[in-house]
Amino acid sequence: MNRQDRALAAVRRLAALTAGVTVVLGLSACAGDDAAGETSGNSSEGSADETSGEPSDGASSPTPASEDDDDAPGTDQSAALFEAYSAPEPVGTATWEGQTLEVFEVDSTAAGTRLAFQLSSPENDHADMDARNWSELPQLVDSAGELAYQPLTVTQPAYGNEDEQRLCLCTGQEAVGSGPRMQHILYEPLPDGVTSVDVTYGDFEPVTVSVEH
Amino acid sequence: MRGKSTRLSALTVAGFAAGLMLIGTAPATATAQTSSATGAAEPEVAEPDIPVLGQAVGGQSAGSVDPTRQALVSLHGVRRADSSTVVYWSAGWTPDTESGDRADLTNTFSHSLSRLGLKRPHGETTSDVAVVDVEGMKAYTPVINEQEACYCSDFLTALPSEYGVDVEPAPGKAYVMYAILPELPESLESATVKVAGKVFTDVPVEDGEMTPEVDADEPILVGTGWPELEPSSIQEVGDLDRFVYSLSKNSAVLDSGVSNREEEEQTSIDISASVLFDIDEAALTENAAAEVRTAAGQIKDSGITGAITVTGHTDSVGTEEHNQDLSERRAEAVVEEITAHLPDDIEVESAGKGETEPIASNETDAGKQKNRRVTITIPGDAS
Known part of the structure; x- marks a missing residue:
């Protein structure tokens, strides 16, 4: 999944670069088309919005775009958006007292390390979780380095009646159900030499997974 | 039309990028070539004509719920605009979801114990947005004004509602959300983004608000436009x-x-009081020496010189006065032991904070254990 994310991001960056180069070079073969397109293209898209692309459910209708490098076509893209999502496959699992821990990914870059995992309880629609605090969440254990990496946290200052509190950069769930509930946790970047880690979580047996760098 | 050119370019480059990815994965290449060579029909996959920088599906964070109840969260943009930052994202029930209203939808985002942003009466669940600069050790979160209103989507207006409908918003429909954050460092080209409890790494930070803009006070189906905002308005706060x-x-x-806790301006080494002292005692146990030596090794590895501080902390059990006194005596015991394992040019100071500086919740046993500690503070980044 994260590989897909990065690919998508790369595509966007490359697309932006390509668009920029196209503008700068002023590709003569396309210039006339572009110029024509700015008029007819916008108006035709506007027509499409009002006919086939009319938003439902009380959604806003788009106003005519004044820019020519819009980030949306003006029509509902929901179907394509849901179609674009691909569910990740687990790379390791463990079970404990009827609950299943599935690990989908440990992906480490300079921007941090993302763990994707989920807990499920096929026989129980609602099992409370013991681990609700950042310090009780899954750890990434590097045995060779003799370190267990814990979630990145931020310290949120006291506010109103709330005390100062330390929060993880994570999904956070307080219950396990029969259905999937994907969770993410952000850790610090792992050293390049760390190629696999044991994901440890409460009483589950460690799940050994490869680290994507 | 440049917009059209951009989208065509995106598709073209996507094909190129896909080719690069296939080159990097031999089996996939073989499969693709075989498929192409045999002329097998490829299933037609629609591609959204909008930026998609990350996607994840999540279930409700608490309670017994319909297991089909799943929400898709998509990240569309992190944009610099008018000395601020705008994060654009969307959310909606997956097509297979069979029950759930818009409040249920927001409950899939993140649990309150991990939800960033100061508390506020409205819009709270859609404010769990952060742009994280890991290298700079900062997390940028939505701005809140004096009326405790978040500069972010209010789910009451961002999501449609129709009384008596089993599933709302309709399954398979995604709605645009936004959050306005403080300005990011100019040097930050990509970041990690937390949105609605999901984490996406390596997200490009780009310039300019997303267009076309539409009325931000009504639900916006993804693709029909992006909310019309005044990012500069956060400066008034x-x-x-x-x-x-x-x-x-x-x-x-x-x-x-x-x-270890490495922070922007200091690194802290915590030694659990449970392995240093017996309950309510300030004399080191037989096992404490090994723990103190481990901590001394961490300090020496950091290469620091000058002063470090050893500070005792307790959980919230007992009176404040007792905990303050206990923390001071425990810190002094550790100073006496650790000094023998450190170079002479490191000066060791002692302090006690009692129960005033917890690092975990005192509501759980695990949290209390985490809070009972002796902390050695080293100025600067010790890594």
């Missing part, structure tokens, strides 16, 4: 640094009671 939090990198040394 003032003291925007309040919404930028410092990060802590946390790790534990295996087979010991020693853990």
Whole structure:
């Protein structure tokens, strides 16, 4: 999944670069088309919005775009958006007292390390979780380095009646159900030499997974 | 039309990028070539004509719920605009979802114990947005004004509602959300983004608001436009640094009671009081020496010189006065032991904070254990 994310991001960056180069070079073969397109293209898209692309459910209708490098076509893209999502496959699992821990990914870059995992309880629609605090969440254990990496946290200052509190950069769930509930946790970047880690979580047996760098 | 050119370019480059990915994965290449060579029909997959920088599906964070109830969260943009930052994202029930209203939808985002942003009466669940600069050790979060209103989507207006409908918003429909954050460092080209409890790494930070813009006070189906905003309006709030939090990198040394917290201006080495002292005692146990040596090794590895501080902390059990006294005596015991393992040019100071500086919740046993500690503070980044 994260590989897909990065690919998508790369595509966007490359697309932006390509668009920029196209503008700068002023590709003569396309210039006339572009110029024509700015008029007819916008108006035709506007027509499409009002006919086939009319938003439902009380959604806003788009106003005519004044820019020519819009980030949306003006029509509902929901179907394509849901179609674009691909569910990740687990790379390791463990079970404990009827609950299943599935690990989908440990992906480490300079921007941090993302763990994707989920807990499920096929026989129980609602099992409370013991681990609700950042310090009780899954750890990434590097045995060779003799370190267990814990979630990145931020310290949120006291506010109103709330005390100062330390929060993880994570999904956070307080219950396990029969259905999937994907969770993410952000850790610090792992050293390049760390190629696999044991994901440890409460009483589950460690799940050994490869680290994507 | 440049917009059209951009989208065509995106598709073209997507094909090129896909080719690069296939080159990097031999089996996939073989499969693709075989498929192409045999002329097998490829299933037609629609591609959204909008930026998609990350996607994840999540279920409701609490309670017994319909297991089909799943929400898709998509990240569309992190944009610099008018000395601020705008994060564009969307959310909606998956096509297979069979029950759930818009409040249920927002409950899939993140649990309150991990939800960033100061508390506020409305819009709270859609404010769990952060742009994280891990290298800079900062997390940028949505701005909140004096009326405790978030500069972010209010789910009451961002999501449609129709009384008596089993599933609302309709399954398979995604709605645009936004959050306005303080300005990011100019040098930050990509970041990690937390949105609605999901984490996406390596997200490009780009310039300019997303277009076309549409009325932000009504539900916006994804693709029909992006909310019309005034990002500069956050400047009226003032003291925007309040919404930028410092990060802590946390790790534990295996087979010991020693853990590390690396922060922007200092590194802290915590030694669990449970392995140093018996309950309510300030004399080191027989096992304490090994733990203190481990901590001393961490300090020496950091290469620091000058002063470090050893500070005792307790959980919230007992009176404040007792905990303050206990923390001071425990710190002094550790100073006496650790000084023998450190170079002479490191000066060791002692302090006690009692129960005033917890690092975990005192509501759980695990949290209390985490809070009972002796912390060695080293100025600067010790890594």
